[in-house]
Amino acid sequence: MDSTITTYTPRATTKVKPKSQVRLYVFPIIALLFILFFLLELGIGSVHIPISGVVASLLGLGQAEDTWIKIINELRMPRTIAAAVGGAALGTAGLQLQTLFRNPLAGPWALGLTAGAQLGVALVVTAAAVVGSSFLENLAFFSNLSIVAGAMLGCVLVLLLIVAVARRVSTITLLIFGLMLGYLAQGLISVILHFTNQSQAKIFAGWNDGSFSGVYWEHFPILIPLAAIGLISGMLMAKPLNALLLGERYAHSLGISVKRTRIVTLTSAVLLAAPVTAYCGPILFLGLIVPHLARGLFNTSDHRVLIPGVMLLGGVIALAADLFVHLPWERHFLHLNAVNALIGAPVVMWVILRNRRMRGFEL
């Protein structure tokens, strides 16, 4: 009898393999939008460059004007790349946090990670000011590795706090806790800034508004590798994150090391959220809403689709938001976070009101 059991070969008599409900055709659409917004970002601003001019400048063709090439290369290209990378990074971090904490409203900003990074940067800047270091005097101070290190440290500390609290409180409580951490950090930052001089405080206030415009070429050697490590390690964790959708006990029973998955994924989220915050300042809402939009568009929770999906979609949304900021407005100067709030707040409301079960989370 033993042999009949061990050699049992399953064979389905009726082949029921339902058609996948994942909408993979969304990928090329988003990719096209990505290219379109990328080119528009390079073209639109106080000096208008037609798309043909942008393409010509990029390809080094003859009809490109020298001023165009200069504007694109020195000003708009770094900003555009920063928006694309920042959006991808924050979207991915948001997805990781939502799955790991089983919380649809999690995100780098909502859980206070952004605030932790801000506080870290503020501490580094102030410490440098107090010891009288001169590197703060020029704007390039943001390129300093210590700023990124400070952001990551602040981020990690907040994350440890969140992990400790998360097991004991409900979804909404955790969110309020995270938002309060944000206010606490802002309060501390205000206090800390008293120890700096006025010009430094002004630079910091500008950074604290959140913008992709403060990123220059010299920042990329730090920003891009860190984001790349975060994105690649995020991709590698797609399978265990799928198992975690069932909950930790089920994931464990499927042979997944829950502890290792947590550590790798949270590290990845920090590598994504902290450098972006260090260079661009706090970017609100993006990390929270991009995963929801991606789930809705691709109609799946499968991380093998969602992770590349949020990267691309995060880039598109960040580019679109930044583009909107830089439209040639006659009177107003818009803040990036104001635009983010205009897109983000309704999405969050929709998640809270209509989405309780359909997206597979329960609030």
Next chain:
Amino acid sequence: MKKILQLENLSIGYTQRKQHKIVAKDITVDLFGGELVCLLGPNGAGKSTLMRTISGAQKPLGGQVLLEGKVIHDLPARHLAKKLSLVLTERVQGGLLTAYEIVALGRYPHTTWTGKLTDKDHDIIQWSIEMAGANELAGRMLAELSDGERQKIMVARALAQEPEVMILDEVTAFLDLPRRVEIMQLLRKLAHQTGKAILLSTHDMDLALRSADRLWLLPKGGDLQVGAPEDLVLNGAFEHAFASEGVAFNRQSGAFQMYQSYQRTVQLSGKGEGMLWTKRALERDGITVSESANTIIEVQNDPDRWVLRNGNTSQQFETIYDLMSGIRREEVTL
């Protein structure tokens, strides 16, 4: 029969401030392939601790659990996942995944790091869904399924893991009666047809008595009793395990009933189901049937009515409810 799991002198419990708190000890029992085994016991006897220990989620305080001869707590998680699968009480929030994709997660111990499914994987997934009788659910989103349908899918997922043993912890807890019966029948079928060992913990005594090939009865104090449900009824282990004030196990009906101090007696005449159910109603109010009683209740059929005679007086009732409320209002004397 193939011996799949062996529990050897197992002590279970938890450690609190470096002190071992033993819930049950000296458990020695084997789990065979092709059998549906139900673990029953009163709350607090350590059912969940035992389930967690057997599934490898918790270390034993003494003794060992062997899976095909190897100590389960020494096996790497991925290796164990190929031999043992779990279904839990909790409502799974699978998000935007179809039932098919959820069942496919059961292949994770067998796939590479990308989770890519081969033709063989798909065949096993389809077979599992078919065995679970869930063909018509396969294409639907998990979020749209009812609790019973979800648990069916989770059973299919556990099956797709191709384990030797499936462990199910209170999986019927939130289901209504028809759904509970359906899941139990499904598990019986799976155990008998696939040769897998299936261990299910449950609160549902009645269903366990009817469906289990073997019962593991864990009373408070941890003295595990094992046997066919009927063996445990006959040798009194059942009554002993659930012995508590106010509740008694009736060996004849195979069900629990409230203790009543039977002070009043009646004679009951009639036949068939009508009499049986009248007796039940009387017992609920502490009235027992006795040949020597003065009052006689005649259960008549066609038309259904109940005639109560006491000496020269007699009264008629149209329903059992009327009869019982008459007795309760003391309009009739027994």
